[in-house]
Amino acid sequence: MSNLMEVINQLYSTHSATREELKELILCNDKKVLDYLKKLAVKVRESVYGKDIYLRGLIEFTNYCKNDCYYCGIRKSNKNAIRYRLTKEEILDCCKEGYELGFRTFVLQGGEDSYYSCEKICDIVRSIKSSYPDCAVTLSIGEKERSEYQAYFDAGADRYLLRHETADETHYKKLHPPKMSLAHRKQCLYHLKEIGYQVGCGFMVGSPYQTVDHLVSDLLFIKELEPEMVGIGPFISHKDTPFANCENGTEELTVKLLSIIRLLLPNCLLPATTALGTIDPFGREHGIEAGGNVLMPNLSPTAVRKKYMLYDNKICTGDESAQCRQCTELRMEKIGYQVVTDRGDFKRS
Numbered sequence: 001m002s003n004l005m006e007v008i009n010q011l012y013s014t015h016s017a018t019r020e021e022l023k024e025l026i027l028c029n030d031k032k033v034l035d036y037l038k039k040l041a042v043k044v045r046e047s048v049y050g051k052d053i054y055l056r057g058l059i060e061f062t063n064y065c066k067n068d069c070y071y072c073g074i075r076k077s078n079k080n081a082i083r084y085r086l087t088k089e090e091i092l093d094c095c096k097e098g099y100e101l102g103f104r105t106f107v108l109q110g111g112e113d114s115y116y117s118c119e120k121i122c123d124i125v126r127s128i129k130s131s132y133p134d135c136a137v138t139l140s141i142g143e144k145e146r147s148e149y150q151a152y153f154d155a156g157a158d159r160y161l162l163r164h165e166t167a168d169e170t171h172y173k174k175l176h177p178p179k180m181s182l183a184h185r186k187q188c189l190y191h192l193k194e195i196g197y198q199v200g201c202g203f204m205v206g207s208p209y210q211t212v213d214h215l216v217s218d219l220l221f222i223k224e225l226e227p228e229m230v231g232i233g234p235f236i237s238h239k240d241t242p243f244a245n246c247e248n249g250t251e252e253l254t255v256k257l258l259s260i261i262r263l264l265l266p267n268c269l270l271p272a273t274t275a276l277g278t279i280d281p282f283g284r285e286h287g288i289e290a291g292g293n294v295l296m297p298n299l300s301p302t303a304v305r306k307k308y309m310l311y312d313n314k315i316c317t318g319d320e321s322a323q324c325r326q327c328t329e330l331r332m333e334k335i336g337y338q339v340v341t342d343r344g345d346f347k348r349s
């Protein structure tokens, strides 16, 4: 255990650890060690971002998807999913409402839906950027050709989220149909970096067949890629997928990994995700208290929220959630953090 305290100190001062050290830390259940890990993660977070919480307004604009990932509720084969697409006007309405509520980043997230051609996405991005020049636009629309990523960037997109899902090739194959590959996913992430996006990767915690060694590989991949953002959340089963009967990931492990990621990449933008808030009523608070600094409240029209069900029991999909901004702000105040009206860019040091 004293050895693990040393590992944490070293993570804090050098932002690195070996495969063996990371594995031991992930396996550790000693409360003293975990409290120390969290304490240093929060210290680092506060030295870079203070007590500020950055908000991202999430606009889930299509749940059509050509992919068939085994874990995902909007996979192509799910015939029970009620499909929808938002028009450009509907998307702009979400931004208008979001802007008035103080959001300065809009995240356009959707399945891989070829209805939205490169030109359509560029047109939407250009419209948002011309109406709200002080806002950042983040895209989260999957794997594309490098030239498409370049076109979105030239149209004004600032950031791109593409979780790598797992950094282990064998594990990747167990989560995805044969035509998807980890190599291509990684290639996309490197293209996005080269183009100049602020890039986000990430993975699910406790996904089926995941081992501790896979998690260590995830951490080492993240360290190698050096993304500006890292999105992690617990796997939560969805009743209409092949993984319907699989166990969910845990809050404890997710929170522990958030702290380790904060120490590995001190400046990263690290959300306490909706999935974390779904497995525990105070999951997002706990994520922030472990080193997170971003929240991504839902800005999608309430009429479609229940249709963007990646996993069962997703929070913020009922009528009560029309104003996630206020809810989020209050929740953060209660734990001593302040939501800010800011683009919330990555801070280099």
Ligand code: 5AD
Binding pocket: 071, 072, 073, 163, 165, 203, 204, 233, 234, 235, 236, 237, 238, 275, 310, 311
């Ligand atoms: N549980 C948790 N997260 C999920 N995602 C997709 N399906 C699930 C699920 N069942 C995550 C994936 C994806 C992101 C948009 O949502 O990591 O990249």
Ligand code: FES
Binding pocket: 297, 298, 315, 316, 320, 321, 323, 324, 325, 327, 328
């Ligand atoms: Fe959506 Fe609380 S953040 S209802």
